[in-house]
Amino acid sequence: MDLGIAGRKAIVCAASKGLGRACAMSLAREGVDVVISARTVGPLEATADEIRRATGVRVVTVASDITTEAGRAAVLAACPDPDILINNAGGPPPGDFREWTRDHWIAAVDANMFTPIELIRLTVDAMIQRGFGRIVNITSSSVKAPIEVLGLSNGARSGLTGFVAGIARKTVKHNVTINNLLPGPFDTDRMRSNFYHIAQVQGITVDEAREIRRKQNPSGRLGDPAEFGDACAFLCSAQMGYVTGQNFLMDGGAYPGTY
Ligand code: NAD
Numbered sequence: 001m002d003l004g005i006a007g008r009k010a011i012v013c014a015a016s017k018g019l020g021r022a023c024a025m026s027l028a029r030e031g032v033d034v035v036i037s038a039r040t041v042g043p044l045e046a047t048a049d050e051i052r053r054a055t056g057v058r059v060v061t062v063a064s065d066i067t068t069e070a071g072r073a074a075v076l077a078a079c080p081d082p083d084i085l086i087n088n089a090g091g092p093p094p095g096d097f098r099e100w101t102r103d104h105w106i107a108a109v110d111a112n113m114f115t116p117i118e119l120i121r122l123t124v125d126a127m128i129q130r131g132f133g134r135i136v137n138i139t140s141s142s143v144k145a146p147i148e149v150l151g152l153s154n155g156a157r158s159g160l161t162g163f164v165a166g167i168a169r170k171t172v173k174h175n176v177t178i179n180n181l182l183p184g185p186f187d188t189d190r191m192r193s194n195f196y197h198i199a200q201v202q203g204i205t206v207d208e209a210r211e212i213r214r215k216q217n218p219s220g221r222l223g224d225p226a227e228f229g230d231a232c233a234f235l236c237s238a239q240m241g242y243v244t245g246q247n248f249l250m251d252g253g254a255y256p257g258t259y
Contacts, residue, residue, distance in 0.1 A: 004238030006031030008132075010084035011075055013066045013119070016043040018188035019138055020088040022229030027084065028055040030233050035079040037062045037071070066119075067111040076122060083130070084236045085123050087116035088138040091190055092152035094197045100152065108152035112139075113159040120164075120178065124171060133176030134236035137164060141184040141251045149197065161247065168245030177244040179235055184251020185213055186223035219252030 009032070012024040016038030024034045028051045036051075038044040041063045048059045062078050064071035066089050092108040116137050127133025139157045141147075146154040161180060168178040185191055195209040202209070214221055228250055234240065235248070249255055 001237075001239075003030045003233060003236070005084070005134075005233075005236060008032045008083040008236075009035070009079055009081065010086065010236070011035045011037075011079050011082045011119075011123075012086040012088070013037050013075065013115075014088040014090060015086075016040065016047045018190055019183060019186060019225050019228050020086065021047050022225035023086045023088070023136070023138070023232040024059075024229075025051055025054065026226070026229035026233035027086075027236065028057045028059065030237075031055075031057060032084060032233075032236075033058040033060075035060045035062060035075060035082070037064055037066055037075050039063065039065050067107075067115050072115065072119060072122070076119075081126050081130075082123055083127065083132055083134065085119060085133075085135045086138065086232060086236075087119055087135070089115055091140065092150065092156065094149035094194060095152075096149075097151045104152060105155075108156040109159065112153065112156040113163070116160055117163055120167070124167075124176060124178075127176045128171060128174040131175050133171065133174070134240070135176070135178040136232050136235050137178070137180045138232075139180045139182050139247070141182050141249055141255060143180070143182055143247060144249060144257075145255050149201075165245050172241075172244040175241050177235075177241060179244060180247045181228070181232055181235065182247055182249045182251070183228060184223060184249065184254045185217060186225055186228055186250075188225055191222065217252045217254050221252065223250060223252060 014020040015024045015036035048061045064074040089111040142154045198209040199206045
């Protein structure tokens with residue numbers, strides 16, 4: 001299927017690795033020029049080269065912290081008028097809520113709630129004027145089913161989800177959609193660091209923690225980031241203009257609810 005987005009411009013935040021990288025690759029395969037951001041130059045440039053070699057699209061890199069005002073400004077300076085915005089940032093650390101101070105909460109809200117809201121604010125009106133926009137926020141399955149050790153994520157991402165629900169119905173008549181893509185367990189660096197935490201807490205090895213998680217999932221495996229990237233590209237397609245304000249769970253069937 002031709003997704004009808006060749007020649008469009010996308011910002012993909014936090015995209016040197018993992019799910020952000022996969023989204024950038026899938027969009028690039030559809031002929032979308034991408035601006036990708038991450039904090040560290042080396043992995044960011046390596047990813048940019050891989051995307052260029054695989055797809056031939058224009059890839060611009062911005063080495064900045066997307067959770068800061070300067071970081072967001074640098075990304076927007078590289079792509080002031082994106083047709084597609086993929087919001088992403090590192091997730092908050094796991095832990096016990098009794099140990100979290102205001103600073104922990106502010107950092108989590110900054111990264112996983114305020115940053116996407118701010119990038120939406122700074123890009124959505126121009127999308128509306130141009131009559132096309134696709135915004136996808138990478139959130140988490142924790143929005144539907146909280147993960148005990150990820151209380152900072154459960155809370156901050158739920159705030160973003162509530163905000164998006166409120167505005168996504170206002171933009172769709174201009175062919176600007178805003179949706180959330182909710183990863184369950186995907187095989188990325190982030191997931192590997194979670195296994196490390198679980199292994200420490202439960203007194204097991206990292207491999208054992210991974211094996212338990214794999215077997216727990218109805219699919220019997222962890223998700224492949226490439227699957228996530230392709231779903232993201234489809235959400236950004238011309239065909240998806242009638243879908244907004246939705247939360248798409250990709251978790252191998254782990255969420256047990258009927259709805
Ligand atoms: P990852 O660690 O594999 O990759 C994260 C990417 O974001 C890297 O490129 C990193 O450089 C970049 N990054 C992190 N903080 C940044 C910042 N402040 N500014 C710019 N770039 C930044 O992580 P991932 O697994 O791809 O996860 C992406 C998001 O999805 C995270 O918020 C994570 O919590 C969430 N998530 C992941 C899973 C999973 O199974 N992988 C599940 C649920 C939620």
